[in-house]
Amino acid sequence: MTTFYFDVHVPAPITDQLRRRGVDILTAQEDGAAKLDDADLLARSTALGRVLFTQDIRFMALAQDWQREARPFAGLLFGHQLHGSIGQYIRDLELIAKATEPEEWAGRVEKLPLG
Numbered sequence: 001m002t003t004f005y006f007d008v009h010v011p012a013p014i015t016d017q018l019r020r021r022g023v024d025i026l027t028a029q030e031d032g033a034a035k036l037d038d039a040d041l042l043a044r045s046t047a048l049g050r051v052l053f054t055q056d057i058r059f060m061a062l063a064q065d066w067q068r069e070a071r072p073f074a075g076l077l078f079g080h081q082l083h084g085s086i087g088q089y090i091r092d093l094e095l096i097a098k099a100t101e102p103e104e105w106a107g108r109v110e111k112l113p114l115g
Contacts, residue, residue: 002100004093005045005074007054008034009081017090023097026050038062042073051075051105053093063109075105077112084113 003024006015015025026048028034033044038058045052051074052059063076077096079089092114 002097002102002105003050004077004097005031005041005048005050005052007041007052007056007059009055010053011055011086013086014089014093017086018093018097021090021094023094042066042076046072046074049074049102051077051096051102053077053079055079055081060109060111067107067109073107074102075107076109077105078109079112083111088113 001024006025006027008028010027015027018025028036028041031044033041036044038056039062042052042059042062054076055078057078057080059076060078063073066073077093089112092112
């Protein structure tokens with residue numbers, strides 16, 4: 001099962017609904033990391049072995065830079081606030097959590113919602 005690390009930009013209803021469905025999530029706020037810069041947050045999620053989910057577009061560029069530099073990270077899922085509903089993100093993240101393993105996401109960047 002894939003576990004997630006949620007950036008501060010993720011709405012609480014997404015976190016709450018996924019937890020009700022048994023998805024393992026750690027938020028930056030709960031981790032005391034809400035004020036970390038993006039690079040440190042991506043490094044933190046990687047150290048914990050958790051795929052980072054964010055709605056902050058700056059993470060896309062950062063993760064793509066890390067890919068080009070062959071710098072390892074646990075994976076990044078990006079859901080633009082205007083391109084999907086809360087329900088879509090909940091469904092997609094639940095599917096990813098329950099149908100994949102963390103190593104499948106290593107070094108990957110994926111946009112949500114899925115197809």
